[in-house]
Amino acid sequence: xxxxxxxxxxxxxxxxxxxxxxxxxxxxxxxxxxxxxxxxxxxxxxxxxxxxxxxxxxxxxxxxxxxxxxxxxxxxxxxxxxxxxxxxxxxxxxxxxxxxxxxxxxxxxxxxxxxxxxxxxxxxxxxxxxxxxxxxxxxxxxxxxxxxxxxxxxxxxxxxxxxxxxxxxxxxxxxxxxxxxxxxxxxxxxxxxxxxxxxxxxxxxxxxxxxxxxxxxxxxxxxxxxxxxxxxxxxxxxxxxxxxxxxxxxxxxxxxxxxxxxxxxxxxxxxxxxxxxxxxxxxxxxxxxxxxxxxxxxxxxxxxxxxxxxxxxxxxxxxxxxxxxxxxxxxxxxxxxxxxxxxxxxxxxxxxxxxxxxxxxxxxxxxxxxxxxxxxxxxxxxxxxxxxxxxxxxxxxx
Amino acid sequence: xxxxxxxxxxxxxxxxxxxxxxxxxxxxxxxxxxxxxxxxxxxxxxxxxxxxxxxxxxxxxxxxxxxxxxxxxxxxxxxxxxxxxxxxxxxxxxxxxxxxxxxxxxxxxxxxxxxxxxxxxxxxxxxxxxxxxxxxxxxxxxxxxxxxxxxxxxxxxxxxxxxxxxxxxxxxxxxxxxxxxxxxxxxxxxxxxxxxxxxxxxxxxxxxxxxxxxxxxxxxxxxxxxxxxxxxxxxxxxxxxxxxxxxxxxxxxxxxxx
Numbered sequence: 314x315x316x317x318x319x320x321x322x323x324x325x326x327x328x329x330x331x332x333x334x335x336x337x338x339x340x341x342x343x344x345x346x347x348x349x350x351x352x353x354x355x356x357x358x359x360x361x362x363x364x365x366x367x368x369x370x371x372x373x374x375x376x377x378x379x380x381x382x383x384x385x386x387x388x389x390x391x392x393x394x395x396x397x398x399x400x401x402x403x404x405x406x407x408x409x410x411x412x413x414x415x416x417x418x419x420x421x422x423x424x425x426x427x428x429x430x431x432x433x434x435x436x437x438x439x440x441x442x443x444x445x446x447x448x449x450x451x452x453x454x455x456x457x458x459x460x461x462x463x464x465x466x467x468x469x470x471x472x473x474x475x476x477x478x479x480x481x482x483x484x485x486x487x488x489x490x491x492x493x494x495x496x497x498x499x500x501x502x503x504x505x506x507x508x509x510x511x512x513x514x515x516x517x518x519x520x521x522x523x524x525x526x527x528x529x530x531x532x533x534x535x536x537x538x539x540x541x542x543x544x545x546x547x548x549x550x551x552x553x554x555x556x557x558x559x560x561x562x563x564x565x566x567x568x569x570x571x572x573x574x575x576x577x578x579x580x581x582x583x584x585x586x587x588x589x590x591x592x593x594x595x596x597x598x599x600x601x602x603x604x605x606x607x608x609x610x611x612x613x614x615x616x617x618x619x620x621x622x623x624x625x626x627x628x629x630x631x632x633x634x635x636x637x638x639x640x641x642x643x644x645x646x647x648x649x650x651x652x653x654x655x656x657x658x659x660x661x662x663x664x665x666x667x668x669x670x671x672x673x674x675x676x677x678x679x680x681x682x683x684x685x686x687x688x689x690x691x692x693x694x695x696x697x698x699x700x701x702x703x704x705x706x707x708x709x710x711x
Numbered sequence: 712x713x714x715x716x717x718x719x720x721x722x723x724x725x726x727x728x729x730x731x732x733x734x735x736x737x738x739x740x741x742x743x744x745x746x747x748x749x750x751x752x753x754x755x756x757x758x759x760x761x762x763x764x765x766x767x768x769x770x771x772x773x774x775x776x777x778x779x780x781x782x783x784x785x786x787x788x789x790x791x792x793x794x795x796x797x798x799x800x801x802x803x804x805x806x807x808x809x810x811x812x813x814x815x816x817x818x819x820x821x822x823x824x825x826x827x828x829x830x831x832x833x834x835x836x837x838x839x840x841x842x843x844x845x846x847x848x849x850x851x852x853x854x855x856x857x858x859x860x861x862x863x864x865x866x867x868x869x870x871x872x873x874x875x876x877x878x879x880x881x882x883x884x885x886x887x888x889x890x891x892x893x894x895x896x897x898x899x900x901x902x903x904x905x906x907x908x909x910x911x912x913x914x915x916x917x918x919x920x921x922x923x924x925x926x927x928x929x930x931x932x933x934x935x936x937x938x939x940x941x942x943x944x945x946x947x948x949x950x951x952x953x954x955x956x957x958x959x960x961x962x963x964x965x966x967x968x969x
Contacts, residue, residue, distance in 0.1 A: 581929075
């Protein structure tokens with residue numbers, strides 16, 4: 314992580330009472346402002362109209378297969394970590410109609426989807442999720458898999474990042490070099506500080522647009538003490554990670570262990586229910602479904618989020634290539650933290666912990682990686698001697 | 712243009728509650744479109760008017776519980792080009808297959824005033840255990856949207872979009888928060904066939920598996936997690952022994968907790 318030193322960058326202070334003004338500015342400028350709110354017993358992302366929609370005074374407790382909302386003893390706006398949803402809810406919607414077709418005589422006519430450009434403002438993007446967005450950008454913004462739907466949603470998105478003021482029970486961004494401080498990709502980044510009777514945000518601007526938005530709101534230059542408190546919040550968070558993963562040479566560790574007995578062990582527990590992939594902020598697989606109606610005059614093509622845990626996913630005429638749960642779990646985990654590095658130049662895991670929390674039977678990717686590593690005594694020793702420690706390299710910027 | 716003859720549709724009932732047939736009548740808005748595309752040739756639940764077979768598509772509801780029905784399904788198979796079973800009874804024996812775990816004579820003696828008039832088989836079995844079936848649509852009852860999808864698919868010669876993955880995928884796609892993780896409510900969703908659009912979790916309840924086992928159900932793992940959530944062994948038996956109690960993966964799982 315290139316942790317930019319706080320002294321070199323200009324910092325501003327925005328008092329809590331002006332946070333609404335910030336949201337108002339974004340709404341006035343035509344943004345669809347989305348961010349965290351309390352819903353169905355968890356913190357989910359939805360349209361925000363006012364600060365009151367935020368989970369004020371709420372926090373979450375997370376562990377493998379368990380998530381509970383709890384009241385905090387303060388009124389912080391962002392005193393929780395990430396919930397079951399991620400920003401892919403907006404950037405890579407779970408179901409999207411690609412086009413329709415209608416019969417015209419003996420032929421048919423394609424009716425393209427009227428892709429309204431959606432100007433999102435994402436409020437409360439955490440560092441792990443910023444990395445996740447950067448990973449999906451890499452895949453969908455350009456190149457072979459460039460996707461116009463993703464691009465149109467992503468290109469104009471305003472990102473208001475929030476540095477985490479606490480770590481969750483399943484968080485391990487420190488291990489993955491992806492947090493807890495956001496270092497790139499944002500228009501505005503803030504650290505929430507509750508200190509004595511004061512409640513304020515220490516803000517950094519990442520783009521001219523971010524600066525422009527901030528300047529519409531009453532703020533001042535941060536003093537040394539305020540910056541110190543903000544840095545301290547992040548430092549404390551970094552020390553609270555509920556999980557950790559040793560990433561030393563992790564790619565080769567997994568490449569060497571395709572036949573490890575641990576895969577059988579995890580397959581006994583894995584439900585192949587696909588929850589891990591659906592909550593993962595980097596998993597991007599989709600399927601395409603064609604539907605016709607009864608009249609035969611009308612057809613539609615839909616794109617839906619899919620998962621490598623389904624049998625259809627690897628179905629090639631005659632059968633599924635990965636018919637066992639063992640093969641599917643191995644494929645997912647090996648892709649996420651090993652082959653992804655060869656494919657995209659970064660790890661596919663950002664340490665957000667969602668797959669651990671939202672696995673109905675608490676399968677823990679950090680535990681699975683540890684179990685494999687612990688059976689490799691030589692590799693472990695290399696770690697201790699301080700061998701090269703960066704197989705994955707989450708790049709700064711997009 | 713030559714008038715194409717409409718395919719003939721028949722709807723057959725075996726041991727069942729009629730709920731799945733009602734899903735077809737329940738189509739209401741789409742029923743005219745159905746009638747426009749197929750000739751509803753045999754559907755006693757809807758009309759006494761009956762057209763003779765053979766039929767292009769037969770929808771079969773219910774399970775086989777009598778010798779008479781075991782013979783009747785053979786005849787229906789012979790006069791049907793495509794045979795589609797609809798619902799839990801037809802595809803897995805249904806609720807009435809709870810008899811399969813007990814002695815049928817005892818049930819008969821308790822339930823009927825004159826048991827000597829009752830002629831019934833020892834087990835309630837699926838249609839596919841008697842004749843070849845072209846397609847099985849799951850659910851107790853089936854979902855009308857899925858029924859229309861299956862009919863459309865057969866009419867236009869494509870594969871129906873009725874995926875056999877877990878209910879969890881439907882929950883996540885609609886944005887429902889997992890009731891098991893966030894509230895500790897035991898939910899059969901991870902081992903259950905999708906198709907209902909995860910309606911129970913969306914109303915803050917666990918899934919009861921009225922669509923039966925998903926494609927690769929790991930019931931043992933889920934059972935052990937249910938145990939941690941405080942579900943007792945006898946309730947594990949009940950959890951797996953309801954709508955789809957006789958579907959192989961659920962039957963086996965319930966028996967390990969007996």
